[in-house]
Every structure is written in C-alpha cells, then in structure tokens.
Amino acid sequence: MGVEGIGARVVRKEDKRFITGKGRYVDDIKLLGMTHAHFIRSPHAHAKVKGIDSSAALKMPGVVAVLTGQQLVDDKVGNLICGWAITSKDGSPMKMGAWPAMAPETVRFVGQAVAVVIADSKNLARDAAEAVVVDYEELPAVADMHAAIKAGAPQLHPEAPGNQVYDWVIGDEGAVSAAFSKAANVVKLDVTNNRLAPNAMEPRAAIADYDAAEEHFTLYTTSQNPHVARLVLSAFYNIAPEHKLRVIAPDVGGGFGSKIFIYPEEMVALWASKKVGRPVKWTGDRTEAFLTDAHGRDHVTHAEMAFDANNKIVGLKVKTYANFGAYMSLFSSSVPTYLYATLLSGQYNIPAIHAEVIGVYTNTTPVDAYRGAGRPEASYLIERLMETAARQLKVDPAALRRANFITQFPHQTPVIMAYDTGDFNASLDAAMKAIDYAGFAARKAQAKSQGKLRGIGVSCYIEACGIAPSKAVGSLGAGVGLWESAEVRVNPVGTIEILTGSHSHGQGHETTFCQLVADRLGVPISQVSIVHGDTDKVQFGMGTYGSRSAAVGLTAILKAMEKMESKARKIAAHALEASEADIVIENGEFKVTGTDKAIAFPMVALAAYTAHNLPDGMEPGLKESAFYDPSNFTFPAGTYICELEVDPGTGKTSFVNFVAADDFGRLINPMIVEGQVHGGLVQGIGQALLEHAIYDANGQPVTASFMDYAMPRADDVPSFNLSHTTTLCPGNPLGIKGCGEAGAIGASAAVINAITDAIGKNNLEMPATPDRVWRTINAA
Amino acid sequence: MSTVKLTVNGKAVAVDVEDRTLLVHVLRDHLNLTGTHVGCDTSQCGACVVHMDGRAVKSCTMLAGQADGANVTTIEGIAKGDELHPMQAAFRDNHGLQCGYCTPGMIMSAIDIVHRHGGQLDEATVRQELEGNICRCTGYHNIVKAVLDAAGRMKVSQAAE
Numbered sequence: 001m002g003v004e005g006i007g008a009r010v011v012r013k014e015d016k017r018f019i020t021g022k023g024r025y026v027d028d029i030k031l032l033g034m035t036h037a038h039f040i041r042s043p044h045a046h047a048k049v050k051g052i053d054s055s056a057a058l059k060m061p062g063v064v065a066v067l068t069g070q071q072l073v074d075d076k077v078g079n080l081i082c083g084w085a086i087t088s089k090d091g092s093p094m095k096m097g098a099w100p101a102m103a104p105e106t107v108r109f110v111g112q113a114v115a116v117v118i119a120d121s122k123n124l125a126r127d128a129a130e131a132v133v134v135d136y137e138e139l140p141a142v143a144d145m146h147a148a149i150k151a152g153a154p155q156l157h158p159e160a161p162g163n164q165v166y167d168w169v170i171g172d173e174g175a176v177s178a179a180f181s182k183a184a185n186v187v188k189l190d191v192t193n194n195r196l197a198p199n200a201m202e203p204r205a206a207i208a209d210y211d212a213a214e215e216h217f218t219l220y221t222t223s224q225n226p227h228v229a230r231l232v233l234s235a236f237y238n239i240a241p242e243h244k245l246r247v248i249a250p251d252v253g254g255g256f257g258s259k260i261f262i263y264p265e266e267m268v269a270l271w272a273s274k275k276v277g278r279p280v281k282w283t284g285d286r287t288e289a290f291l292t293d294a295h296g297r298d299h300v301t302h303a304e305m306a307f308d309a310n311n312k313i314v315g316l317k318v319k320t321y322a323n324f325g326a327y328m329s330l331f332s333s334s335v336p337t338y339l340y341a342t343l344l345s346g347q348y349n350i351p352a353i354h355a356e357v358i359g360v361y362t363n364t365t366p367v368d369a370y371r372g373a374g375r376p377e378a379s380y381l382i383e384r385l386m387e388t389a390a391r392q393l394k395v396d397p398a399a400l401r402r403a404n405f406i407t408q409f410p411h412q413t414p415v416i417m418a419y420d421t422g423d424f425n426a427s428l429d430a431a432m433k434a435i436d437y438a439g440f441a442a443r444k445a446q447a448k449s450q451g452k453l454r455g456i457g458v459s460c461y462i463e464a465c466g467i468a469p470s471k472a473v474g475s476l477g478a479g480v481g482l483w484e485s486a487e488v489r490v491n492p493v494g495t496i497e498i499l500t501g502s503h504s505h506g507q508g509h510e511t512t513f514c515q516l517v518a519d520r521l522g523v524p525i526s527q528v529s530i531v532h533g534d535t536d537k538v539q540f541g542m543g544t545y546g547s548r549s550a551a552v553g554l555t556a557i558l559k560a561m562e563k564m565e566s567k568a569r570k571i572a573a574h575a576l577e578a579s580e581a582d583i584v585i586e587n588g589e590f591k592v593t594g595t596d597k598a599i600a601f602p603m604v605a606l607a608a609y610t611a612h613n614l615p616d617g618m619e620p621g622l623k624e625s626a627f628y629d630p631s632n633f634t635f636p637a638g639t640y641i642c643e644l645e646v647d648p649g650t651g652k653t654s655f656v657n658f659v660a661a662d663d664f665g666r667l668i669n670p671m672i673v674e675g676q677v678h679g680g681l682v683q684g685i686g687q688a689l690l691e692h693a694i695y696d697a698n699g700q701p702v703t704a705s706f707m708d709y710a711m712p713r714a715d716d717v718p719s720f721n722l723s724h725t726t727t728l729c730p731g732n733p734l735g736i737k738g739c740g741e742a743g744a745i746g747a748s749a750a751v752i753n754a755i756t757d758a759i760g761k762n763n764l765e766m767p768a769t770p771d772r773v774w775r776t777i778n779a780a
Numbered sequence: 781m782s783t784v785k786l787t788v789n790g791k792a793v794a795v796d797v798e799d800r801t802l803l804v805h806v807l808r809d810h811l812n813l814t815g816t817h818v819g820c821d822t823s824q825c826g827a828c829v830v831h832m833d834g835r836a837v838k839s840c841t842m843l844a845g846q847a848d849g850a851n852v853t854t855i856e857g858i859a860k861g862d863e864l865h866p867m868q869a870a871f872r873d874n875h876g877l878q879c880g881y882c883t884p885g886m887i888m889s890a891i892d893i894v895h896r897h898g899g900q901l902d903e904a905t906v907r908q909e910l911e912g913n914i915c916r917c918t919g920y921h922n923i924v925k926a927v928l929d930a931a932g933r934m935k936v937s938q939a940a941e
Contacts, residue, residue, distance in 0.1 A: 011872055017880075018880030019864065019877065019880075019884075020855065020859060021815015021855035021884050023815070023881075025814075025881065028808075028814035200881075200916060201915065201916050202817070202819070202881040253881030253882075254917055256916070285818075286821050286822065286825075506878035506880070507878070508878070671875050674922075675918060675922060678922065679878065681919055683919075705820070706825060706914065711914050711916075713911055714906070714907040714908075714910035714915075715907040715908050717920060719921050
C-alpha cells in the first residue's frame with residue numbers, strides 16, 4: 001500500500017488551513033459593493049399574506065430594496081421542485097403543492113419567507129426588516145400527522161386533498177397475508193422515529209454576484225452538490241442558463257444531507273443581485289437553520305413480523321406515516337419510499353414483505369434526507385422488532401438474529417434490493433467478542449448489587465449506499481442520473497490535478513482521493529491536488545451524499561486514471577523503445593519489466609507536452625476524463641452493541657461500552673473511516689437520547705435554538721471501540737462500500753434496545769430522556 | 781459609534797464601530813480574521829471562542845466595547861510562524877476535525893482547558909470541560925484524544941522553555 005497509498009492512515013492534507021483559521025467558507029468571502037440580505041419570515045404556521053407595507057423600511061438609511069414574493073411571480077421565477085416522482089398505489093402521481101421561494105399569498109410553516117430586505121450592511125437590513133409591516137390573516141394550522149389526515153383538518157394545498165402526498169406500496173401483500181395466516185408467532189410494534197434538525201455547524205449562506213455586461217451570475221453557496229444546484233437553478237427556476245451561471249461551493253462546514261437541497265434563499269439572492277445590480281450576501285443564523293434547513297426522519301410506524309415454530313421470520317408488514325412538512329423538498333419523496341422500504345429486509349432472510357407509506361403534509365418545516373435518509377428509519381424499525389421478538393419468544397437476541405441471517409449471496413430481497421455480498425456472522429461475532437457478550441450476565445448482576453439497571457442492546461444494520469445506478473433510479477422515478485465524473489490532468493512537470501464532481505465538506509477527499517493516485521503511480525500525495533466544488537472548473541458532477549464519494553466518485557477517478565496511464569504507458573514504451581505490454585509503473589517510474597530501463601513519470605508528462613517524440617498519430621497532452629455509473633448499490637453492514645446503565649432513581653442513562661464492527665469493503669484511509677463512524681454514531685445516539693425537533697399543536701416550533709434543541713455534547717457520549725470485517729464489494733473495482741452514514745443508521749436501535757433491556761419494559765420512544773425513561777420505569 | 785482599541789495577535793488595532801457591534805464581528809468583518817466562526821448566536825456552540833487576556837471567551841457574546849484595551853488572541857495567532865501550536869498539531873495528528881468549522885473554537889477552548897488544569901487531565905474532565913463547544917462531525921472521540929495528546933505535548937514544551 002505504501003506510506004500514502006490505499007489503506008494508509010495518512011494525516012489529512014486539508015487540515016492545515018482549518019487548524020490555522022485559513023479555511024474559506026462562504027461567509028468569509030467579501031465582494032466589492034456587496035449588499036446584505038435579511039429575510040422576513042412568517043411567525044405563523046399557516047396564514048394568508050394580505051399585504052406587505054415596506055414604505056417605512058425603504059426610507060431607512062442604507063436600505064437598497066425590499067423584495068416580495070409577488071415580484072418573484074411577476075418575474076416568472078419558478079417554484080421549488082421535488083426531483084423524484086412517486087406513484088401512489090391507485091396509480092396517481094404524488095400530490096405536489098406549489099412552493100414559491102417567497103410566499104406571495106399563503107405561508108404554510110413558521111419561518112417561511114415572505115420578503116427580503118437588501119441593505120448596505122447586515123445590521124441595517126435587520127433594522128429595516130423590523131419596519132416592514134406584513135398583514136397576515138391567520139389560518140388554522142396542523143402540525144401532527146395523525147391530526148392532519150383526519151376529516152375536517154386544516155388543508156394545506158389545494159393540490160393535495162386530505163393533506164396526503166401519496167399512498168405508496170411495495171412488496172407482495174398476498175404473500176405476506178399467506179405467511180401471517182400460517183405463522184406460529186406474530187410480533188407487533190409501534191414506533192415513532194423522531195424528527196431531527198441536521199445542524200451542520202456552518203449555517204447555510206449564499207453570495208450572488210450578477211455581471212450585467214456578461215449577463216452572467218456567480219453563486220457562492222454552502223452546497224454538497226454545486227452542479228446539481230446549477231442544473232436546478234437553470235432548468236427549473238429560470239434564473240439563468242447553465243453557461244451563464246457559475247456555482248462555487250468552497251469550504252463547507254458540514255452537510256449531513258441538509259446542504260443537498262436547493263433552498264429559497266440562494267434562489268432569491270441570485271434574482272435579487274440582478275435586480276439591485278450589486279452582489280447580495282445572505283448568511284443564515286442558527287434559528288433560521290432550525291426553521292428552514294430541511295429536517296430529518298419523522299415517521300410513525302406500525303409493524304408486524306411473523307415467525308414460524310422454529311423462530312424463522314416468515315413475513316413482515318409495515319405501515320408508515322411520513323411527515324413531509326409543508327412542502328416537498330428536493331428529494332423528500334424518495335426518502336420514506338425507495339430509501340426506506342427497500343431496506344426493510346435488514347440482514348435477514350424474509351420471504352415476504354409488504355409496506356405501505358403514506359406521505360402527509362403538515363404546517364412544519366419541510367423534511368428531506370438527513371444522514372442515512374430512510375435507512376436509519378428502516379434499520380431502527382427492524383432492529384427494534386428483532387429485539388422485541390427475542391423478548392417475546394424468550395430467546396437470546398443475538399441468537400435470533402443469527403438464525404435469520406442471510407448467508408448466501410447474491411441475495412434478492414422481496415423489496416427490490418439485491419445484496420451483492422456480506423458476512424453478517426463475522427461482524428456479529430466481532431462485536432460480541434469486543435463487548436464480551438458472554439460475560440454480560442455477570443456484569444448485570446454486579447451492577448444490580450449497586451442499585452443500577454444494566455442493559456445490552458444489539459443492532460445489526462444494513463444500508464444501500466454508493467448511490468446509485470442511474471438506470472435503476474430512473475426507473476424508480478429519479479429525475480437525475482447518479483453517476484460521477486472525474487478528470488485527471490497531468491501537468492508538464494508531472495504534478496497532477498484531479499477534478500471531481502464529488503464535494504468534500506468534512507469527508508477528507510483532498511487526502512483520500514490523492515491516496516489512490518499515490519497507490520497507482522507511486523508519487524507522493526504532495527504532487528497531487530484535488531479540485532472540486534466549482535462548476536467552472538469541474539464540468540459536471542452529482543456531489544456528495546448517500547456514502548457515494550468513494551464507491552462512485554473515487555471509481556470515476558480510477559477510470560480516468562486508467563485512461564491516462566494507458567496513454568502514458570504508450571509514451572514511455574515509445575521513449576524506452578520497448579513493448580507497451582512490458583511497461584510497469586513503480587515508485588513514480590515507468591519501467592521495462594525485467595530490465596533496468598526506466599523513465600520517471602515527470603519525464604513521461606513532459607514528453608506528452610513537448611510532443612517532440614510521441615508515437616505516430618498520438619495527440620499531445622496528458623489529460624483524461626471518465627464518467628462512472630455504478631452497476632448496483634453497495635451494501636455496507638455491521639453490528640453495533642451498546643452496554644449501558646440506567647439509574648432507576650433518575651432515569652439517567654450512562655454508557656458503559658459501545659462497540660461497532662463494520663464491513664465497508666476496502667478502506668482507503670482507516671483513520672478517516674473511523675472518524676466517519678464516530679460522527680455517525682453520535683448522531684444516532686443523539687437521536688436515541690437527546691434530539692427532537694418539536695412543534696406545538698399550532699405548528700409553533702419550540703426547539704429553534706441550541707438552548708432548546710439538545711445537541712450531543714462531549715460529555716453525553718462515550719469513546720468507541722471500533723473494528724472492521726471485510727467482504728469486498730464486487731460492484732466496483734476498488735471493492736468499496738462506503739462508510740459515511742453507517743453510524744447514524746445503526747446506533748439508535750442499539751441504544752434503545754439496551755435501555756429497554758435494562759429497565760425490562762419494551763415500549764420506549766426516542767429521545768429516551770431521563771424523564772421519559774423514569775416515567776417508563778414507573779408506569780403501571 | 782465608538783473607537784475600540786485592542787491588541788489582536790500581538791498587533792495594536794483601533795476600529796470605529798457601532799456600539800452594538802460584537803467582538804466576533806470586529807474580528808471577522810473589520811480585521812478580516814475569519815478563522816473565528818459564528819455557529820449559533822446564543823453562546824452555546826463555541827465556534828467563536830478566542831482568548832481575551834489569556835482566558836477563553838465567546839466572542840459572539842461580548843460587545844466589542846467590552847474588549848476595549850484587551851489583548852485578544854485568535855486561531856490565526858497561536859502558531860509561531862510555520863510551527864503549529866501543540867494543540868493544532870494534536871488536532872491534525874489525531875484526526876480531531878472534519879469539516880473544520882468548529883475547529884478554531886475547539887482549539888482555543890482546549891488550550892484554555894489545558895492551561896487551567898495543568899497536566900491533570902483525564903477523559904472525563906476533558907469531556908466535561910468541552911461542554912461549551914459543539915461539534916457535529918467527529919462525535920468528539922478524536923477531539924478528546926487530541927486534547928489529551930496536546931496536554932502532554934504542552935507540558936513537554938513548557939518544561940523545555
């Protein structure tokens with residue numbers, strides 16, 4: 001592997017700028033003549049906008065403009081879109097209510113923008129916003145999903161009667177009914193998957209700059225996928241054609257899904273920069289993030305799992321209500337359908353599965369993909385069901401899982417996915433060994449003698465990553481292909497620039513992507529640069545989400561590298577007067593195998609550009625590109641086991657040990673992979689113990705700052721014990737499965753299974769706060 | 781408007797600001813020291829932590845006027861030329877950062893923690909002391925490792941001085 005090649009724990013190249021304060025985030029950028037935007041947002045969850053009086057604000061010093069939703073309509077700026085078409089079981093298309101970037105007539109959630117003030121400074125814009133009078137006529141609002149689908153509930157969109165987005169099904173209902181009719185035991189469970197706020201530490205921001213002479217826009221924005229942003233802004237919102245719009249996503253301070261989507265603010269900033277003739281900057285504050293960043297999860301599910309007399313699963317039926325909030329965000333429709341129900345087989349052989357998902361509008365912030373996106377909801381449900389079943393059937397939870405594991409691959413589940421490879425026993429074994437599962441009973445008894453309730457919880461997750469084969473997702477309704485692109489540019493002196501459509505916002509691509517190059521050519525990573533996040537530099541790309549950047553993005557780089565190496569080999573063979581087949585690449589040299597003849601890679605590069613002595617007919621230069629479309633999803637899987645203690649007097653949970661055994665296929669940089677797992681685990685633990693985005697019955701958010709929303713802090717979580725088992729992914733040449741979301745997918749079930757084991761009661765909702773745990777312990 | 785005089789990273793500066801201006805905005809907007817970040821506006825996340833007269837403070841929760849006459853050190857001011865501060869080096873070596881947004885505040889808080897506790901740091905203490913700094917990427921595991929590592933390095937470098 002070499003000291004900097006694949007598998008090496010290389011310290012990150014990008015760190016120097018971050019640890020010295022030299023990172024360059026959107027809000028750090030200043031343009032000449034820049035104005036500042038402040039949005040005027042609805043304080044009501046549902047209201048008619050009767051009028052907006054900005055006359056006083058416009059007279060204030062430094063105020064450049066006050067722009068409203070009606071002006072967006074007048075300028076024919078398009079509404080926000082949802083890019084994945086879902087069809088209901090009756091064959092009807094999903095019911096999408098119109099979502100204008102600023103509401104001209106009706107607001108449907110607290111925080112929805114109705115107008116924007118543009119001023120010379122942020123403070124002047126804020127001051128002027130106070131002077132804008134918006135006349136609202138309040139309407140009845142509904143925040144609870146079950147209330148929203150009841151007859152007589154307030155209606156959000158005329159397009160969606162009964163507030164229903166869709167009623168979608170997957171699987172064979174008849175086969176499931178037949179399985180249940182013959183079942184020896186049926187296990188039933190109701191679970192809520194709590195709504196979360198993603199809370200990347202950098203709030204969203206945008207700077208829009210319109211060049212009137214060139215009729216060209218530049219947008220600096222906090223995006224995980226700048227090319228998709230450009231595509232959507234061009235094709236659907238009529239902002240500018242793609243060749244007249246440059247989108248730059250510089251250093252981005254975390255995403256977790258929330259920076260995939262195209263939001264109203266960047267759209268308005270672009271439009272406003274042309275209207276006012278000056279650059280416009282908007283930087284959200286944390287409360288705006290809580291109000292407007294797409295939230296995650298928010299499912300209510302009833303599920304039943306049927307077992308035969310040998311404790312083998314024979315069927316699973318699931319009914320889920322998924323909260324969409326007030327509008328359909330960019331990929332929202334796919335999250336509780338194709339990213340959720342297709343993973344309901346978990347790690348288990350389940351011959352028959354049927355799931356129904358009802359999407360519901362409520363007067364709350366829109367919900368979309370958040371780290372894991374559908375897969376945490378599926379994994380949580382299955383792993384809570386397995387634990388419940390083990391308790392009901394009075395068998396060891398690990399043994400019940402093992403008895404039902406899929407062991408033959410490839411495995412076609414009844415819900416679309418075809419698992420390519422895995423070894424679920426290996427990861428379960430590794431985790432059980434790491435936590436000394438066999439010794440738990442003695443530890444529990446010891447804890448009891450000290451007045452503590454000790455519990456252990458297992459979670460065996462699987463996810464579908466490497467998103468995604470374009471043809472497959474196209475057939476399921478996706479509006480885009482999900483390939484990735486790469487370009488390898490070798491400079492005349494032999495340094496290398498890798499242009500990628502992936503986007504790093506913490507994942508460390510500037511290091512791991514270089515490691516592939518180092519591995520193949522034997523050049524130091526200091527000779528390689530990664531270029532990303534700018535639509536003027538990288539031709540196209542689909543961005544970073546769904547644990548796709550290594551499995552898809554890095555494979556695209558590999559494909560481009562292979563093309564470049566092929567040409568370089570020809571040049572080297574020509575220079576060395578050898579056969580191309582005899583050329584090997586080692587330690588930065590192209591060598592004739594079995595001889596001492598060699599030419600250094602920089603000399604090959606120079607030869608390509610001087611073009612003095614190239615093979616006949618060869619074009620000068622050394623630059624190749626590739627588009628890579630994966631053939632299948634990848635299937636990272638593993639086992640997490642949590643051991644904890646509950647204080648029965650207070651309901652407080654304390655971690656004793658948390659072990660993770662993951663199978664991500666090949667690891668490029670284990671240090672970075674471990675970091676991804678740590679972060680994911682804490683997001684999963686946060687969901688299990690702390691986090692909940694709460695609305696009151698009228699749709700008022702009650703958790704809209706870090707004072708009210710419990711983010712995991714250092715003393716809420718333990719250090720982790722990680723290990724890896726490996727089955728290489730057969731779907732891509734590097735054998736990579738992806739590691740970005742696993743922790744968030746698998747952790748929450750392990751925690752809740754452990755707490756319910758400790759307290760001896762099975763019904764406990766997330767977040768399992770001390771109050772909730774104490775009440776559950778003491779419930780009659 | 782008032783004139784606020786500060787020493788920032790060893791350099792004397794005077795800025796004319798509105799009375800309501802926060803210290804963080806003086807640093808970011810007037811002095812172009814954009815390493816100090818704003819993450820929450822409510823004094824919870826710690827992305828804005830700097831040192832004022834040797835103590836860690838949240839620069840988003842302090843008026844610039846309150847810092848008049850003070851000696852302020854930001855993330856840009858802790859390395860000695862190309863030589864990283866031991867805490868910076870420890871964050872890099874232990875992979876204690878991912879997106880980098882909380883990192884400057886984490887490092888500034890962590891230096892303060894080590895100073896206040898001398899060499900007497902353990903994992904539980906570090907976790908308690910990091911209460912005022914939120915990270916969404918790392919799960920804290922490697923941040924805690926980095927702080928403990930740096931505490932050792934700082935002891936060694938102090939002993940050498």
